[in-house]
Amino acid sequence: MAVSVAGIALQNPVLCASGTFGYGVELEPLVRLDRLGGLVGKTVTAEPRRGNAPPRTFETPAGMLNSIGLENPGIESYCEEILPRLRGRAFRVFANVAGEDARSFARLVSRLDRAGGVDGIELNLSCPNVAGGLDFSTDARLAREVVAACRAETRVPLFAKLTPNVTDPAPIAVAAREGGADGLTCVNTVLGMAVDWRRRASRLSARHAGLSGPAIRPIALRVVDQVRRAVGGPILAAGGIATAEDALEFLVAGASAVQVGTASFVEITAPERVAADLPALLASAGVGDVNDLIGTLPKD
Amino acid sequence: MALTALRPEKVLLLECDVLDSREKAPGCRLLRLDLPEMAPRIEAGQFLHIRPAGVLTPYLRRPFSVYDVPASPRGAVDLLFTVIGSGTYALGSLRPGTRASVLGPLGRPFRFASDGAVSVLVAGGIGVAPFPDLAKKLIAAGSVPAKDIRAVLGARSRSLVFCREDFAALGVPCEVGTDDGSEGFHGNAVQLTARVLEGLRGQPVRIYGCGPEPMLRALQKLCVERKISGQLSIDRRMACGLGICRSCVVRVKDPAGPDWHFETVCREGPVFDTETLLW
Ligand SMILES: Cc1cc2nc3c(=O)[nH]c(=O)nc-3n(C[C@H](O)[C@H](O)[C@H](O)COP(=O)(O)OP(=O)(O)OC[C@H]3O[C@@H](n4cnc5c(N)ncnc54)[C@H](O)[C@@H]3O)c2cc1C
Ligand SMILES: Cc1cc2nc3c(=O)[nH]c(=O)nc-3n(C[C@H](O)[C@H](O)[C@H](O)COP(=O)(O)O)c2cc1C
Ligand code: FES
Numbered sequence: 001m002a003v004s005v006a007g008i009a010l011q012n013p014v015l016c017a018s019g020t021f022g023y024g025v026e027l028e029p030l031v032r033l034d035r036l037g038g039l040v041g042k043t044v045t046a047e048p049r050r051g052n053a054p055p056r057t058f059e060t061p062a063g064m065l066n067s068i069g070l071e072n073p074g075i076e077s078y079c080e081e082i083l084p085r086l087r088g089r090a091f092r093v094f095a096n097v098a099g100e101d102a103r104s105f106a107r108l109v110s111r112l113d114r115a116g117g118v119d120g121i122e123l124n125l126s127c128p129n130v131a132g133g134l135d136f137s138t139d140a141r142l143a144r145e146v147v148a149a150c151r152a153e154t155r156v157p158l159f160a161k162l163t164p165n166v167t168d169p170a171p172i173a174v175a176a177r178e179g180g181a182d183g184l185t186c187v188n189t190v191l192g193m194a195v196d197w198r199r200r201a202s203r204l205s206a207r208h209a210g211l212s213g214p215a216i217r218p219i220a221l222r223v224v225d226q227v228r229r230a231v232g233g234p235i236l237a238a239g240g241i242a243t244a245e246d247a248l249e250f251l252v253a254g255a256s257a258v259q260v261g262t263a264s265f266v267e268i269t270a271p272e273r274v275a276a277d278l279p280a281l282l283a284s285a286g287v288g289d290v291n292d293l294i295g296t297l298p299k300d
Numbered sequence: 301m302a303l304t305a306l307r308p309e310k311v312l313l314l315e316c317d318v319l320d321s322r323e324k325a326p327g328c329r330l331l332r333l334d335l336p337e338m339a340p341r342i343e344a345g346q347f348l349h350i351r352p353a354g355v356l357t358p359y360l361r362r363p364f365s366v367y368d369v370p371a372s373p374r375g376a377v378d379l380l381f382t383v384i385g386s387g388t389y390a391l392g393s394l395r396p397g398t399r400a401s402v403l404g405p406l407g408r409p410f411r412f413a414s415d416g417a418v419s420v421l422v423a424g425g426i427g428v429a430p431f432p433d434l435a436k437k438l439i440a441a442g443s444v445p446a447k448d449i450r451a452v453l454g455a456r457s458r459s460l461v462f463c464r465e466d467f468a469a470l471g472v473p474c475e476v477g478t479d480d481g482s483e484g485f486h487g488n489a490v491q492l493t494a495r496v497l498e499g500l501r502g503q504p505v506r507i508y509g510c511g512p513e514p515m516l517r518a519l520q521k522l523c524v525e526r527k528i529s530g531q532l533s534i535d536r537r538m539a540c541g542l543g544i545c546r547s548c549v550v551r552v553k554d555p556a557g558p559d560w561h562f563e564t565v566c567r568e569g570p571v572f573d574t575e576t577l578l579w
Contacts, residue, residue: 019545020544020545021544022542022543022544026308026543026544027308027542027544028308029308029309030308030309030311030313030542031308042544050561050562051546051549051562054536054537054547054548054549054550055536055537055547056537056546056547056549057537057538057539057545057547058537059358059359059360059387061357062356062357062359063359064359064360064539066539066545066547068545068546068547071546071549071562213359214356214359262539264540264544265360265361265539265540265545266351266359266360266361267313267401268313268403268540268542269313
């Protein structure tokens with residue numbers, strides 16, 4: 001089941017998505033991290049953040065809205081307390097960072113580079129839950145600038161995490177690659193809203209929030225297809241992936257690996273289940289090596 | 301945000317049979333699940349995070365206090381809930397022969413000590429759900445004799461007072477109050493608690509509360525004013541139940557200094573001390 005993504009060797013193509021699995025270690029032994037291809041940590045920022053006021057989530061048809069607001073313990077705590085606990089394991093470690101501008105992104109990346117023990121870095125250019133968070137991936141120039149600043153700080157593979165909330169993701173993907181991104185993560189959440197008509201109020205403390213779960217899977221698949229046709233791989237796919245069937249749809253469409261997100265809230269063992277189910281599912285279609293499947297959807 | 305003391309080694313994720321589902325009172329359902337592995341691990345005040353097995357809707361789990369771990373049938377766990385929306389409707393529609401997916405036991409339980417204090421269990425409406433099990437465990441642990449427990453049940457109206465018979469069966473004295481005066485004391489649970497405290501004058505008291513947030517805020521005020529130690533089981537919308545999604549946060553006073561931090565109701569709660577809870 002091994003795949004290689006931007007030179008990172010994964011024992012299988014299944015990762016957990018940022019913000020939906022904590023930092024992983026706090027869930028053992030309920031989950032078996034060593035069965036995953038990789039673990040993407042929740043976004044960390046320069047300083048600890050408390051995040052938004054509750055209510056922060058609301059269930060919607062086949063999914064949920066969230067406006068957590070990047071609650072996290074900060075980069076120092078991540079490097080000092082969490083990263084050491086992830087060393088020397090069977091899965092690959094992906095950090096995910098968000099800054100306020102290109103310089104602060106670059107500083108975060110530089111800190112991770114110094115800390116070591118990080119196999120890949122996801123740049124969260126697309127968090128809908130903080131002021132300015134979406135700008136980096138709705139504006140090609142900004143996306144290029146942020147990625148380029150980070151590129152200058154490290155040789156660790158960089159993945160730009162894109163938003164689906166644009167008319168066309170292709171120019172943003174192109175700009176991120178021009179800035180020096182090794183790969184792209186598609187997608188972050190889709191902007192949405194829920195209203196409690198009796199209270200004449202939003203269901204969440206933030207007016208708008210990010211939609212995730214099976215409801216957005218077709219959108220994610222469409223974005224992966226657009227990005228792959230515009231810039232090729234490698235692509236890490238996220239958006240409603242909950243089963244091995246879902247994962248293979250994305251691999252065929254051009255993703256090199258998939259991330260399981262909201263499905264982990266329903267079933268915390270979803271990522272390891274998806275990984276475990278892949279071999280038999282592939283075998284049932286006569287596919288011996290998962291690499292023979294990746295990107296086999298014709299481009300036109 | 302500290303990576304604090306969930307004990308994941310004690311948590312199980314499994315699918316189980318529905319043993320029974322019935323209307324215990326109008327609008328109030330009892331769901332009996334077959335959980336032989338999980339049942340012995342459950343401490344009073346912990347909750348289970350459940351959903352119907354094998355369906356896409358509702359998508360997320362719903363949290364419910366453990367209402368009872370009956371002696372027979374062995375391995376059964378009972379939940380008690382009112383149907384208020386799509387999740388509780390779907391769970392209330394489960395019947396014997398269908399299956400549920402259960403994550404648990406979750407959360408920090410009620411704490412208790414055998415120090416001679418009278419334990420006053422204050423419930424608003426369906427908030428009574430964790431208290432029969434708490435009373436049972438207080439008594440069984442030899443911590444508190446039944447005569448040193450008081451159940452204070454508040455509800456909008458007579459038909460919404462649940463579980464009187466459970467406390468009667470345990471020999472726990474029970475006081476009922478209704479907002480509309482249709483049964484017992486005419487007033488809310490916190491006013492009734494104040495009356496019960498008068499009757500206990502002089503005796504040390506420990507308060508346990510569960511119910512709607514306005515009631516719990518008033519109860520907290522009462523505890524603080526009278527310097528009574530209190531523990532409140534609180535309700536927040538949840539997704540993961542494991543402290544990772546950060547859905548269910550509540551503000552808690554920092555141990556030192558005037559500042560506050562968020563804690564999760566699913567992991568650091570659902571039981572919080574009245575002294576530190578800022579909502
Ligand atoms: C630790 C914990 C233990 C719990 N234990 C129990 C229990 O033992 N028995 C029980 O009946 N419930 C219990 N609850 C509450 C229960 O989880 C919710 O009632 C349930 O999740 C509602 O799901 P739903 O999909 O039916 O309602 P939703 O569709 O989510 O909500 C329906 C409507 O009710 C409103 N609403 C939601 N929750 C509440 C609430 N608590 N009170 C009033 N209005 C609300 C919503 O805003 C909405 O308008 C507990 C909650 C927690 C956090
Ligand atoms: C509660 C929640 C928190 C999230 N937090 C982050 C985050 O901190 N950083 C990030 O890059 N993406 C975050 N995401 C987005 C997911 O990583 C993922 O891109 C998105 O949810 C789509 O995948 P899914 O449908 O499988 O959840 C979060 C999603 C959810 C539901
Ligand atoms: S429900 Fe996810 S952190 Fe509490």
